Amino acid sequence: MLFADTVVPDPAVHKPKVMAIMLAASFVIFSLMGLNDTVLGEFMRPAIGEPTESGLFGNLAIGLVISMLFTGNIVLIGFLPFRIQVLVVWLELLLLFLAFFYSFGLDFAFIRSKVWFMISQGVFTTLYISAISITLASIVAIFGAVAKLSSNGFAYAIASFYTSFFRGLPLLMQVYLIYLGLPQLGYVIDAVPAGILALTLCYGAYMTEIFRAGIQSINKGQWEASRSMGFKFGLTMRRIILPQAMPLIIPPTGNQFIAMLKDSSLVSVIGVWELMFLARTLGNKDFKHMEMLITAALIYWCLTMCLEVIQSRIERHYRTISH
Amino acid sequence: MSKPIIQMIGVNKWYGTFKALTSVNFTVNKGDKIVVCGPSGSGKSTMIRTLNWLEAHQEGKIIVNGIEMHKKMKNVDEVRMDVGMVFQHFNLFPHMTVLQNLMAGPMWVRGIKEDEARSTAMKFLERVRIPEQAKKFPGQLSGGQQQRVAIARSLCMKPKVMLFDEPTSALDPEMVSEVLDTMIELAKDGMTMVCVTHEMGFAKAVADRVIFMDEGSIIEESDPVNFFDNPQNPRTQNFLSQILQH
Ligand SMILES: Nc1ncnc2c1ncn2[C@@H]1O[C@H](COP(=O)(O)OP(=O)(O)O)[C@@H](O)[C@H]1O
Numbered sequence: 001m002l003f004a005d006t007v008v009p010d011p012a013v014h015k016p017k018v019m020a021i022m023l024a025a026s027f028v029i030f031s032l033m034g035l036n037d038t039v040l041g042e043f044m045r046p047a048i049g050e051p052t053e054s055g056l057f058g059n060l061a062i063g064l065v066i067s068m069l070f071t072g073n074i075v076l077i078g079f080l081p082f083r084i085q086v087l088v089v090w091l092e093l094l095l096l097f098l099a100f101f102y103s104f105g106l107d108f109a110f111i112r113s114k115v116w117f118m119i120s121q122g123v124f125t126t127l128y129i130s131a132i133s134i135t136l137a138s139i140v141a142i143f144g145a146v147a148k149l150s151s152n153g154f155a156y157a158i159a160s161f162y163t164s165f166f167r168g169l170p171l172l173m174q175v176y177l178i179y180l181g182l183p184q185l186g187y188v189i190d191a192v193p194a195g196i197l198a199l200t201l202c203y204g205a206y207m208t209e210i211f212r213a214g215i216q217s218i219n220k221g222q223w224e225a226s227r228s229m230g231f232k233f234g235l236t237m238r239r240i241i242l243p244q245a246m247p248l249i250i251p252p253t254g255n256q257f258i259a260m261l262k263d264s265s266l267v268s269v270i271g272v273w274e275l276m277f278l279a280r281t282l283g284n285k286d287f288k289h290m291e292m293l294i295t296a297a298l299i300y301w302c303l304t305m306c307l308e309v310i311q312s313r314i315e316r317h318y319r320t321i322s323h
Numbered sequence: 324m325s326k327p328i329i330q331m332i333g334v335n336k337w338y339g340t341f342k343a344l345t346s347v348n349f350t351v352n353k354g355d356k357i358v359v360c361g362p363s364g365s366g367k368s369t370m371i372r373t374l375n376w377l378e379a380h381q382e383g384k385i386i387v388n389g390i391e392m393h394k395k396m397k398n399v400d401e402v403r404m405d406v407g408m409v410f411q412h413f414n415l416f417p418h419m420t421v422l423q424n425l426m427a428g429p430m431w432v433r434g435i436k437e438d439e440a441r442s443t444a445m446k447f448l449e450r451v452r453i454p455e456q457a458k459k460f461p462g463q464l465s466g467g468q469q470q471r472v473a474i475a476r477s478l479c480m481k482p483k484v485m486l487f488d489e490p491t492s493a494l495d496p497e498m499v500s501e502v503l504d505t506m507i508e509l510a511k512d513g514m515t516m517v518c519v520t521h522e523m524g525f526a527k528a529v530a531d532r533v534i535f536m537d538e539g540s541i542i543e544e545s546d547p548v549n550f551f552d553n554p555q556n557p558r559t560q561n562f563l564s565q566i567l568q569h
């Protein structure tokens with residue numbers, strides 16, 4: 001949170017003017033939506049008679065009821081303390097979102113029959129490809145960062161060429177180039193290694209900058225103290241500089257991991273059986289595309305939420321040990 | 324007469340186009356205690372940092388332990404192992420405990436066994452009177468304690484000469500004397516020392532020679548009694564009158 005002031009004004013949603021505007025605006029919007037042929041019309045049947053025949057009157061009546069519920073809900077939430085407010089708004093948005101999916105008339109039996117396979121095969125593949133790639137990318141990034149900070153022209157040139165190239169091309173194109181291009185050179189490469197290689201090289205290029213910034217942020221006094229005791233470059237880097245840079249490097253690396261988890265969906269184009277690939281193929285035979293896509297979307301979302309929680313723990317951990 | 328540990332002969336140094344040292348001549352013999360003082364920006368740090376070649380010089384000769392320091396030298400680390408350095412801002416390794424700070428150098432560059440390194444480290448921690456802090460991290464110590472750890476860390480390398488660059492000027496006033504006391508003891512034990520400091524008490528107590536620098540050159544060099552009571556150069560007189568005003 002921002003640094004809060006000591007004076008607490010009334011919440012905006014409790015000002016009569018704001019309430020009135022909210023009510024009026026939502027009344028107009030809900031009325032214009034013409035809701036009398038939806039499930040809401042059914043609820044209002046006692047008041048408006050046969051919904052489909054209620055016309056303008058039906059729409060206005062439904063609009064009025066919904067807008068009053070909507071405004072009342074917001075005003076009530078305004079009374080809650082911060083944490084509960086957050087929770088309630090989250091749950092309401094989530095419910096709306098699920099209701100939206102529900103309105104597609106999805107085949108839940110079909111989802112139930114496939115979801116276990118999506119998790120055991122798809123999530124597993126997605127996670128292990130991402131984990132291997134982020135590990136390899138970190139190693140690439142250490143060397144990239146040292147090269148970029150080096151006074152050796154070759155090392156600097158190669159490293160900056162590498163980062164420029166791999167940050168400059170779309171990841172999807174890199175996946176194709178590696179999977180289809182390497183065989184042209186006589187190296188046939190399987191889909192999984194090709195995917196890992198593409199993710200490693202691309203994220204290695206981004207993470208080179210993270211590592212470079214981490215290394216550079218260490219006070220030069222640490223180099224001087226090491227040097228004055230006769231430590232050589234590699235020793236200083238390994239035992240003095242990198243251990244101190246890690247608290248600065250690990251949190252953004254966690255963010256990269258979350259991003260990579262989603263970007264790993266791009267390797268589905270070369271037939272790796274990860275989550276996205278399964279989402280596209282499992283529903284094909286029975287024309288149940290939406291079912292599988294929505295399931296995969298929710299799985300991705302759950303995964304990243306779990307990782308974000310872990311990530312914020314890690315960040316807090318490193319914030320507390322560094323100060 | 325013993326062989327000098329450090330010799331600077333006609334040293335010139337530039338930072339880009341700015342001339343930071345001008346024909347500096349300077350000799351440190353075994354057992355010498357030398358105090359360097361002078362106004363801010365006069366090149367004291369630059370001078371002391373060229374001695375172990377944390378900074379490079381461009382003209383003249385710097386010979387440490389019989390080895391001439393130059394750009395292409397292969398054994399700069401061997402020279403540096405024998406030259407201890409204590410910094411204004413301590414520069415302890417914050418991710419390692421005090422004990423680890425002290426054991427790192429001997430184990431990693433001198434190849435000393437862990438047990439021996441530990442007992443040496445404890446011995447020097449006792450000498451600087453903070454053995455009970457061995458398991459703490461530098462961030463948990465006061466400034467004065469940190470600086471004493473830094474001195475002990477240098478001593479663990481068994482240096483032939485110790486360089487101090489304003490070791491007390493980043494400290495709160497009440498912690499200055501504990502560090503100076505440690506340095507005075509070190510001097511009494513016969514350590515060869517070059518200290519950049521404005522602590523006149525320290526200079527009077529231990530220095531064999533006081534060197535005054537201004538605008539990158541040594542402009543006066545004498546024993547402490549003459550230096551403080553009877554300075555020759557008008558710039559020295561001016562400087563001394565400023566720091567003694569209070
Ligand atoms: N790395 C550097 N690059 C450029 N100029 C420097 C650098 N270090 C010091 N100087 C300049 O050299 C002069 C001497 O600095 P220094 O040796 O730190 O003085 P002192 O320690 O006596 O205060 C100052 O004018 C300072 O600005």
Ligand SMILES: [Mg+2]
Pocket residue numbers: 367368369489
């Ligand atoms: Mg200085």
